[in-house]
Amino acid sequence: MVIVPQPPVATAHPERRWEPRLYPGTLATTGRVRSDLRTDLARLTGLGGDLVETVVLCASEMFANAVEHPRSGEADGRVIRTLAVHTAPGAGSVLRLSVIDDGARGTRPLVPRQRTAGEWWEAERGRGLLLVEHTAADWGARPVLDFPFCAGLDTVTWAEFALPVPARAEPGR
Template identity: 35%
Template sequence: MNQEISDPAPRLEASPVRNFGLQLSSTPRGARLARLLATEQLRMWGVPAHPAELIVAELAANAVTHGRVSGRDFRLLLYVVGDTLRIEVTDTRGDRLPCPRHSADEAESESGRGLLLVDALADRWGVVPGPPPLKTVWAEVGAGPAGQRPVPPRQ
């Protein structure tokens, strides 16, 4: 006699939370290392590097350019939960919040347009004030295979 035995409660496999963090010097070299090391970590996880590497590059460059305090580092944190990659860059200038520049502002300044790129590439992004003197600028993108990014929720 053949019997089928079924498990009364199907097991759900939890997707692991993957994270990677490091502290880097607030210098152009530190910003470059942030991009290179983040790209390598994403490759090791099997997560598409585009557009995350561009977002890391912009946020790290902003931390070095606008969030730099002599003798203080910035921190890069990447983590994947489910199908979402979150990128966080924390610097020590909580008093200087990022402000994207729009086309009318272009004539006044060469800086600030990198956040327009982050806004265009990320599903969501924002700023979280930390305990003084910190602030964290974060962005989220789909971490699934290219072309299978989840649709971000409307805010």
């Protein structure tokens, strides 16, 4: 039997990771988070404006949660945003947005409990992760892995978005 090596199969979206971005844990930084994300997403060709705005909306909500609930919102708090494109088996290429916080004040991010229509009407808060749940293809939260360079970090909240077939990361940008 002869074994012939096969060239890698080309995908519409090559695997790609952007440099993680570190932000101070203040709500005043949210505009910079959105601007930086738009800059990073501009490196994907063929990405529609609606998808860009959806990803930016989710990032805003995830960042606000990371500042509001865990220690990231305290003095010297920090939030890390990561962005990657990967191929999901049977699902094509996926954009994964992650927000990493400094540690819990007791709870992990959750979609709010069921509310009555009146409670939703009166509520001033608690819709952020609900927006993420309804606009992302998938989302979740998990503990940060225990590595020395991750000291002090606690929770990764992530959201995934299916990429259109023609979108691809431009090399060298």
